[in-house]
Every structure is written in C-alpha cells, then in structure tokens.
Amino acid sequence: MSGALARETKTIPIVFAAVSDPIGQGLASSLARPGGNVTGFTAFEPTMGGKWVELLKEIAPRTGRVAVLFNPATAVPSNILMPSIQAAASSLAVEVSSAPVHSKDEIEGIVADFARRSGISLIVMPDVFNVTNRELITALTTRYAVPTMYFNRVFVETGGLISYGPDYAEQFHQAAGYIDRILKGAKPADLPIQVPTKFELVINIKVAKALGVDVPLQLQQRADEVIE
Numbered sequence: 213m214s215g216a217l218a219r220e221t222k223t224i225p226i227v228f229a230a231v232s233d234p235i236g237q238g239l240a241s242s243l244a245r246p247g248g249n250v251t252g253f254t255a256f257e258p259t260m261g262g263k264w265v266e267l268l269k270e271i272a273p274r275t276g277r278v279a280v281l282f283n284p285a286t287a288v289p290s291n292i293l294m295p296s297i298q299a300a301a302s303s304l305a306v307e308v309s310s311a312p313v314h315s316k317d318e319i320e321g322i323v324a325d326f327a328r329r330s331g332i333s334l335i336v337m338p339d340v341f342n343v344t345n346r347e348l349i350t351a352l353t354t355r356y357a358v359p360t361m362y363f364n365r366v367f368v369e370t371g372g373l374i375s376y377g378p379d380y381a382e383q384f385h386q387a388a389g390y391i392d393r394i395l396k397g398a399k400p401a402d403l404p405i406q407v408p409t410k411f412e413l414v415i416n417i418k419v420a421k422a423l424g425v426d427v428p429l430q431l432q433q434r435a436d437e438v439i440e
Contacts, residue, residue, distance in 0.1 A: 262300030276331030
C-alpha cells in the first residue's frame with residue numbers, strides 16, 4: 213500500500229508503519245536520510261532472527277536443527293533476517309535449513325517431513341502467505357508436535373506455541389507522532405526511518421502441553437503474555 217501511494221505523489225508527505233523493506237521497495241534512499249516525501253517505521257529489526265533461534269533453543273532444548281518456513285514469492289527478503297538466524301544458530305550448534313513452500317497444499321507435507329527428524333524445530337518467517345494460512349500452520353505444527361516460533365502474536369492466539377515480534381500498536385502511536393511533527397513543519401526527508409524498539413514475547417501454555425514442551429518458569433516470567 214505504501215509503495216502504491218509513493219508512486220502516486222512525490223510531494224504529499226507519507227508516513228508508513230510496519231513496512232518490511234522500505235529501501236528495497238524504493239520508498240527511501242536510506243534509513244537515516246529518507247530523502248523524499250516518505251518516512252516511517254519498519255516492520256522488523258535485523259537481529260530479531262537470532263532472538264527466534266535463542267528462544268526456540270530455550271523452550272525446546274533438544275533443538276538441533278531449525279527449518280525456516282517461507283514462500284519465496286511473498287516472504288520478507290532473506291538478507292534482512294537470515295544473517296542473524298545463521299549467526300545465532302552457529303553459536304548454539306544448531307543447523308539451519310530452508311523449507312520453501314509455494315502453495316497451501318504443500319504445507320502439511322513439509323511439516324510432516326520435518327516432524328520425522330529428531331531435534332527439529334520450525335521458524336515461520338514473516339510472510340503474507342504464512343499469515344493467510346496461520347490456522348493451518350498452527351494446527352499442523354501441533355498435530356505433528358513440532359516446536360515452532362512465530363513472528364507475530366496472532367499465530368499464538370490462533371494456536372501456535374511462541375512468538376516474538378514488534379509491538380505494532382506502538383509503531384502506529386509513533387507514526388502519529390511523526391504526522392504531528394510534519395503538520396508542524398518537519399520534512400519527511402529529515403525524519404529517519406526507525407526500526408522497532410518495543411517487542412512482545414507471547415507463549416501458549418496449552419499448546420506447549422500438547423507438544424510435550426515444559427516451558428521454563430523463567431521464560432514464562434519474561435513473557436509479555438502467557439496464554440493458558
């Protein structure tokens with residue numbers, strides 16, 4: 213949506229929130245100096261991927277391999293999050309493998325295949341395809357007992373195990389602040405594009421029990437929300 217608006221005007225100020233790759237989408241020349249009429253707040257912070265691996269290892273200590281589920285046509289560009297995933301996995305002696313999926317019909321086969329391997333956990337990557345199919349993905353990962361990390365709390369509310377991601381409500385509040393500054397005379401070109409600074413950790417204890425996962429009390433205490 214932000215890209216479509218940006219193509220329509222080069223003069224009217226535009227403030228976005230939760231955009232995955234503003235530089236890659238051509239919305240700005242850099243994060244620090246957007247340079248045009250568009251600025252705002254990105255959907256992800258590059259080190260988030262590493263946090264996903266660390267939390268998976270904490271909630272499922274037997275994790276020796278992490279599979280990354282994504283649709284190549286709709287996922288966030290791999291260069292944003294994969295470096296931190298690989299770095300954290302390497303430090304924890306965890307292997308990383310790709311699990312590309314191109315259609316809804318492929319999801320069960322992929323989850324079932326990984327479920328047959330010992331020590332496997334799953335990371336569901338930021339992806340419109342994954343959000344659209346979240347009910348199926350969460351149902352399958354529970355059915356096949358695959359510990360899975362999600363990037364957004366909506367998956368955990370749907371029946372997923374654990375999520376760690378930006379507080380998007382906070383981003384929209386911050387966007388309102390940018391709009392106020394622009395109305396008072398600030399130029400979008402001079403307002404840096406900001407990465408998330410506030411994150412949510414959500415855990416579904418009911419799903420953990422179904423998976424046979426014993427969530428450490430310390431991890432529960434760190435969570436922003438524990439769904440019973």
